[in-house]
Structure formats: C-alpha cells, structure tokens
Amino acid sequence: MTSRAVLLAALLLAVAVLPARAKEVVLSLSKDRVTISSSFSGEDVALFGVIGRGDAATPDAAEPAYDVIVTVRGPNQSFTTWRKERRLGLWMNVDSRAFVAAPSYLAVLSNRPPEAIAAPDILRQEQAGFAHNHLLQRVGTDYADVIASDPFRQAFLRVKKAEGLYFERTAGVEFIAPYVFRASIPIPGRAPVGDYQVVAKVFADGQLISQQSVPLHIAKVDFEQAVATAAREHAVLYGFVAALGALAVGWLASVVFRRD
Amino acid sequence: MTIYLPIAELPVDIFTVLALGIAVGFISGMFGVGGGFLMTPLLIFLGVAPAVAVASVSTHMAASSLSGTLSYSRKGQVDYQLGGMLLTGGLTGTLAGVLTFRLLRAYGQLDLFIAISYIALLGTIGTLMVSESLRALLRRWRGQPLVVRRPGAHPWFLRLPFKMRFRRSRIYVSAIPVVGIGFAIGFLGALMGIGGGFILVPALIYLLRVPTITSVGTSLLLTLCTMVAAILMHAVLNQTVDAVLGLILMVGGTIGAQFGVRAGQSMKAENLRLLLGLLVLSVGIRVAVDQVVRPTELYAVTIDGSGR
Numbered sequence: 001m002t003s004r005a006v007l008l009a010a011l012l013l014a015v016a017v018l019p020a021r022a023k024e025v026v027l028s029l030s031k032d033r034v035t036i037s038s039s040f041s042g043e044d045v046a047l048f049g050v051i052g053r054g055d056a057a058t059p060d061a062a063e064p065a066y067d068v069i070v071t072v073r074g075p076n077q078s079f080t081t082w083r084k085e086r087r088l089g090l091w092m093n094v095d096s097r098a099f100v101a102a103p104s105y106l107a108v109l110s111n112r113p114p115e116a117i118a119a120p121d122i123l124r125q126e127q128a129g130f131a132h133n134h135l136l137q138r139v140g141t142d143y144a145d146v147i148a149s150d151p152f153r154q155a156f157l158r159v160k161k162a163e164g165l166y167f168e169r170t171a172g173v174e175f176i177a178p179y180v181f182r183a184s185i186p187i188p189g190r191a192p193v194g195d196y197q198v199v200a201k202v203f204a205d206g207q208l209i210s211q212q213s214v215p216l217h218i219a220k221v222d223f224e225q226a227v228a229t230a231a232r233e234h235a236v237l238y239g240f241v242a243a244l245g246a247l248a249v250g251w252l253a254s255v256v257f258r259r260d
Numbered sequence: 261m262t263i264y265l266p267i268a269e270l271p272v273d274i275f276t277v278l279a280l281g282i283a284v285g286f287i288s289g290m291f292g293v294g295g296g297f298l299m300t301p302l303l304i305f306l307g308v309a310p311a312v313a314v315a316s317v318s319t320h321m322a323a324s325s326l327s328g329t330l331s332y333s334r335k336g337q338v339d340y341q342l343g344g345m346l347l348t349g350g351l352t353g354t355l356a357g358v359l360t361f362r363l364l365r366a367y368g369q370l371d372l373f374i375a376i377s378y379i380a381l382l383g384t385i386g387t388l389m390v391s392e393s394l395r396a397l398l399r400r401w402r403g404q405p406l407v408v409r410r411p412g413a414h415p416w417f418l419r420l421p422f423k424m425r426f427r428r429s430r431i432y433v434s435a436i437p438v439v440g441i442g443f444a445i446g447f448l449g450a451l452m453g454i455g456g457g458f459i460l461v462p463a464l465i466y467l468l469r470v471p472t473i474t475s476v477g478t479s480l481l482l483t484l485c486t487m488v489a490a491i492l493m494h495a496v497l498n499q500t501v502d503a504v505l506g507l508i509l510m511v512g513g514t515i516g517a518q519f520g521v522r523a524g525q526s527m528k529a530e531n532l533r534l535l536l537g538l539l540v541l542s543v544g545i546r547v548a549v550d551q552v553v554r555p556t557e558l559y560a561v562t563i564d565g566s567g568r
Contacts, residue, residue, distance in 0.1 A: 041262040041271040082560045090551045092372045093560075155559030162557075189264070189271035190307065224266040231267055231499050239495025242503050243488050246319040246510060250326030253514030257327075 024052035025202055025212040032214065034187055035221045042189040045216065049200050051179040052210075067110070067117040067203040068173045069128040070183050072216070074105025074165075075194035081156045097152040098138040104192040105165050106133060109172030109183045118206045126208055128201050130157070130168035164188050185216070193218050267502035268312045274508060276306070281512020285324050288513065289331075289520025290527075291476065291536045293457035293483075296321055297543060299509070309563070312502055315494035319506030322487040324513040325480045331521045332477030339428035339474055342438065343481040346460075349439035350486060353446025361451055377451070378547045385462050386541025392466070393534035400530065418468070429470040429478070437467065442482075449486065457483050458540050465533070472529040 030046035051066055078100045085094040110117065114129030123129045131148045135156065148154075160166035165188065173183045185198065196216040202209055220228055231238045262271045280302055288295035296317050303313035332338050364373050420434035441463050445456040457479045464475035495501045524532060 036264055038264050039262065040264045077563055080562050082562065084555060084558045084560070086554070090372065090375075091553075091555055092551075152559070155557075156561055159557065159559060159561045163561075189262070190269060192269060220266060224264060227266040227503055231495070231501065231503075235496045235499055236492075238499075238503075239492045239501065242319055242495060242501050242506065243322065243491040245503070246322040246491065246506065247326050247488070249507070249510045250323035250514055251330065253323070253518060254327040254330040257331075257515075257518035 023202065023204075023210045025200055025210045026050045026052075027198065027200055027212050027214045029185075029198065029214060029216060032216055034191075034216070034218045036193065036219065036224055037221055038223055040189060040224075042191070043187055045185040045187055047183045047185055047198060047200070049181045049183075049212070051181075051202055064204040066175070066179065066181075067112065068175075068181050068183075068200055069114055069117065069126075069203070070107075070109040070173055070185075070198065070200045071128065071133070072105070072107040072109075072185050072196055072198050073103040073133075074192055074196050074218075075103070076101045077104045077192075078102070079156065081152045081159070083152070083155070099135050099156060100138050100143065101136040102156070103133070104194075105196065106130075106160070107167040107169070107172075107185055108133070109167070109169045109185070111171070111173040111175060111181065113170040117203050118208070122206070122208065126201055126211075128203075128208075130166075164190065165192075187218065191218060193220055263504065263508075265308075265502050265505045267500065268308045268316070268505055270307055272306060272308075272505075277505070277508045278512040281320060281509040282516035284320075285513030285516025286520040286523070287516075287539070288321075288324050288457075289328050289517030290524040291458070291461065291520075291532065291539070293461065293479070293536070295324070295457075295513075297458065303505075308502075308505070309500075311498055311500045312505070315491075315498060315500040316502040316505045316509065318487045318490040318494060319501060319503070320509035320513045321483060322491060323510040324517040325484040325487060327514045328480040328517050328521060329477065329484050331518070332473070332480060335477075336428065337473050337477035338481050339426055339470070339478045340481065341424075342426045342429055342464075342470070343478050343485075345424070345435060345438045346442035346445070346478070346482050347485055349442025349444075350446035350449075350482065353443035353448075354450045354486070354489075355446075356443070357447040357450025360447070364451075372551075374451070375547055375551050377448070379544055379551070381448070381459065382540050382544025382547070385459060386537050386539075386544055388466070389462055389533055389537025390541060393530045393537060396530040397534065426470075429464075429468070429474050431469060433468060441467065445482070446486070456486075458536070461536065462533075472532060473525070476524065 027047060027049045030048075034043065034045060047070060049068065078098065079102055081097045081099060082093040083095040084091045087094065108114075108128075108130040110129070114123055114132070117123075118126075118128070123132045127133050135153060136143055137152075157166060161168070167186055173181050175181050194217075196218060197213055198216050199211065199213040201211040219225070261274050263274045264271045280299070284295040284299045284302075287293065287298065296314075299317045299320065300310075300313050303317065304310050308316070329338060417437045418433040420436045422435040423432060424435050424438075425432045441460070445460050445463075448459060449456040460479045460482060461475050464470040464478065465472055470478070491501060527535075
C-alpha cells in the first residue's frame with residue numbers, strides 16, 4: 001500500500017504543477033506490466049486517476065460532479081458464436097455468426113451505471129459501457145456491428161462473462177476525492193497475453209469532458225516464456241523433446257514399479 | 261497449489277490435474293484403453309482449450325501406454341507381430357480419416373457426426389460386451405463349463421487368404437481382417453479424436469479371438485505408436501502441446517496405470533470385460549444425453565484461427 005500512496009502523492013503533485021487549462025485526466029497504473037510466472041493465478045492492477053482542476057478563469061467555481069467510465073480491452077481475436085436448436089430430437093448448431101474483431105478481454109468499470117451517466121447515443125459513440133463496445137461482425141459479405149439487442153451479440157457477451165474474461169462493474173470506480181478516482185482492474189489467471197489498453201472517460205453533466213489512455217502489458221516470463229517460445233519457434237525439436245520426455249516418464253514408471 | 265500452464269495459458273490446481281491423471285491412468289492400465297475419451301472431456305471441463313487438451317493428452321497417453329506395454333511385455337502378453345500388422349492398416353486408416361474429417365467440416369456438421377458416431381459405436385460395443393460377459397458370468401455361476409475357443413469354428417473372414425500365424429495370440433488367421441481392423445481404428449481415431457483402445461480391445465477379443473490379456477497388451481502397443489505420431493503432428497502443425505500439463509498428467513497417469521495393470525491382472529477376464537463394457541456404455545449414454553437434453557446455454561463461442 002505504501003507504494004500506492006507514494007504513487008498517488010506523485011500524481012497529485014503532477015496535477016498541481018500542470019498549467020491550469022482544459023480539464024485533463026492523468027492516469028497511473030500500480031504496474032504497467034503484469035508478468036505471468038508459474039505461480040500466476042490472476043491479480044488486480046490498481047488504476048489511479050486525477051482530473052485537472054478546471055479553468056484558471058474560474059478557479060473557485062464549484063466542481064461539477066464527475067463520472068468516470070474505465071474500459072480495459074485486451075488484444076482483438078476473432079470468434080464464432082453458435083446457436084443450437086433442436087432438430088430430430090438432437091440439439092445441434094444450426095446458426096452461427098462470426099465476430100471478426102472482438103477484444104479477448106474486456107472490463108468496463110464505472111462509478112455508477114453508465115445509463116445514468118450519459119445519453120445512450122453519447123455512450124454508443126464513446127464506446128462507454130459494457131453493451132456499447134464495438135463488436136465487429138461479418139454479416140454476409142458485410143462487416144458491421146449490429147444493434148445491442150441482437151441475440152448473438154448478447155449471447156457472446158454473456159458467454160464471455162461466464163468464462164471470466166469480460167467484466168462489468170458499475171461500482172468499480174471509486175472517487176476518493178471529488179477529482180481523484182481509483183479503480184481496480186481484475187486480471188484473471190486465464191487472461192490472454194499481449195498489449196491491453198486502459199481508457200478512462202470523464203463525464204460531467206452527461207457530456208464527455210476528457211479522456212485519457214494508458215497501455216498495460218501482460219507477458220509471460222522465465223520458464224513459461226521459454227516453453228511458449230520453444231513451442232512456437234522450434235516446433236519440431238519441441239515435439240521430439242515432448243515425445244521423448246513422455247517415453248522417459250513411461251519407462252521410468254515401469255522400472256520403478258517393476259515387481260518381478 | 262496452482263500452477264500456470266504456459267501453452268494452455270491458464271492456472272490450474274496441480275493436485276486436481278494429478279488426481280485426474282491417476283484416475284484415468286488406472287482405467288487405462290486396467291483395460292488397455294488410452295483413456296483419451298475420458299481425459300479430453302475432463303480437461304475441457306477444467307477450462308483447457310479443446311485443441312490443447314487433445315494434444316497434451318497424447319503425451320500422457322504415450323507415457324502411460326509405454327509403461328503399460330512394458331509391464332505386459334515382460335509377461336509375454338504383447339503380440340508384436342499382430343501389433344505391426346494392425347499398425348500397417350492403422351496408418352492408412354488415419355490418412356483416410358483426416359481426409360474425411362476435412363470433407364465433413366466443409367459441410368458444417370462435424371460435431372453432430374462425431375456425437376452420433378460416439379453414440380452408435382459406444383452403444384453397440386458397450387451393449388455387446390456387457391451382455392456377453394454377463395452370459396459368461398451366469399454360466400460360471402450355474403457351474404457350467406466355460407466354452408473354450410474351438411479351433412475349427414472360425415468365421416468366414418478369418419478363413420480368407422494370406423493366413424498368418426500369430427504365436428503370442430495363439431491364432432492362425434488371414435491378414436486381411438487384421439489390417440482391416442487396424443484401418444478402421446485409425447480411421448475412427450482420426451475422425452473422432454480417440455486412441456481407439458476401447459474399440460480395438462473388443463475387436464481383438466470378439467473378432468480375432470485373441471485372449472483378453474494379450475488383446476490389452478497389444479492394444480497398448482498400438483496406442484503407444486499412434487500417440488507418439490500424434491505428439492509430433494500436433495507439436496509441428498498446431499503448436500498446442502502443453503509440456504507442463506502433459507508432465508503432470510503423465511506422472512499421475514503412469515502411477516495410476518501401474519495399479520491399474522495389477523488390478524486388471526488380478527481380475528477374472530469376464531469381470532474385466534463387464535467393467536469395460538459398462539464404462540464404454542456409460543460414456544455413450546452420457547454423449548447421447550448431452551445431445552438430447554436442452555442445454556442451459558443455447559449459444560457457444562469458439563475462437564477462430566489457430567484453433568486455440
């Protein structure tokens with residue numbers, strides 16, 4: 001916690017010396033690189049944000065009530081969503097939709113439900129709120145995102161949430177001072193590795209007044225890194241080593257457990 | 261205690277996976293089946309991607325089938341000659357299976373085809389084995405003498421040309437049905453993602469009249485060969501072999517297999533066949549139930565591309 005306190009103090013100092021002008025948001029993560037080692041089973045990354053103190057002309061004007069929506073997106077992947085239906089007494093996949101570019105990880109954190117923060121068209125435009133993220137689908141030969149009530153789209157979000165890779169926390173952002181907020185980004189054990197983007201959008205009176213983004217990197221290290229690299233770059237050698245290792249274990253076991 | 265799997269990209273409890281390996285290894289050693297048809301669904305249930313599960317299970321199956329093969333071999337219960345003939349058919353069957361697999365996937369109903377094949381195959385073999393072994397047990401219970409194999413009563417397909425003598429199995433049959441069985445196992449294995457031991461063992465027992473224990477030993481030999489080939493193919497083509505996951509499964513699996521072999525040899529052949537029959541039948545019923553009962557989530561999401 002001490003390091004976080006120091007971090008917060010540094011942030012506040014940075015804001016204090018900022019030239020007083022348009023509302024600015026300064027973001028800082030407790031760590032910008034999450035490393036996956038053999039004991040990794042998920043962790044939380046803390047995000048601190050400070051909203052600039054407003055115009056010099058009206059330094060004493062009452063601070064408006066701020067709202068913050070933080071969106072964290074993992075690297076894009078393409079997915080297929082299948083729908084089952086009963087045919088001849090059997091449940092089979094009868095229909096599918098291709099989601100050609102959807103985040104492999106998504107967390108939407110806000111200080112209150114996004115619907116209460118701004119009008120739907122603003123939320124949609126800003127991709128703010130869990131239901132408002134673009135999920136590009138291939139419909140026929142066209143690429144488009146469909147309406148939020150599309151059953152495939154809803155099913156996709158539901159399944160990803162159940163898998164523990166999509167998060168929606170409408171009380172996930174906490175204001176510790178009128179212009180200082182804090183959020184905890186959950187990184188689950190099965191989070192895909194790669195470059196994540198943390199975007200914070202600040203609203204006041206239903207309007208977007210400022211936004212800022214910081215990168216977050218998730219990477220394997222040490223042994224995990226070595227194994228993954230070997231499997232990818234020396235596939236044939238890796239295969240032979242895996243096969244020989246398997247045979248060695250099998251042979252060893254038959255020697256150890258030999259009873260005649 | 262959790263450990264992070266580098267290829268599956270997922271933390272798992274090491275003792276859960278170890279216990280899984282021991283349990284499946286026990287069954288594998290006892291019946292001479294690879295255990296893939298049990299292990300792969302269990303790993304997918306733990307959250308491992310199907311492609312990684314199938315590939316990593318093949319390392320476990322290679323290890324436990326080697327230790328099983330060596331145990332049976334020391335007791336002279338592996339027919340290498342028979343295994344070699346089966347493998348000849350098996351490799352061509354695998355190729356044919358892979359080609360059919362691609363054809364079915366192009367028509368989009370591969371999953372359903374696999375499920376129906378499972379139900380038909382497991383249902384038939386399971387029912388046959390259970391009823392046959394129950395009849396044998398009933399005869400024993402009534403004190404009637406067991407029907408010994410009659411040398412002259414070969415069905416027509418064993419009397420085809422190219423006769424070969426398989427000394428270990430004490431059979432003298434045509435090579436055509438042997439290669440044919442190997443082909444069928446390879447074909448189904450490639451198509452359904454199974455080692456084929458639970459089909460091969462009954463096929464050897466009932467079609468070729470190989471003694472039960474020798475069938476199990478020879479089946480382990482065949483599983484060993486196909487699994488080593490599978491590890492190499494998966495590692496090179498898909499890069500989905502998780503060595504850490506494989507190692508945990510192997511350690512559990514080989515320990516389990518040793519106890520399984522002992523349990524198998526201390527049991528009467530009829531009881532062994534009855535148990536394997538029940539196991540095969542219950543997996544078949546399980547697959548059938550999954551296809552018939554309304555699923556709680558009607559939608560499923562799969563990741564495209566590398567199959568991960």
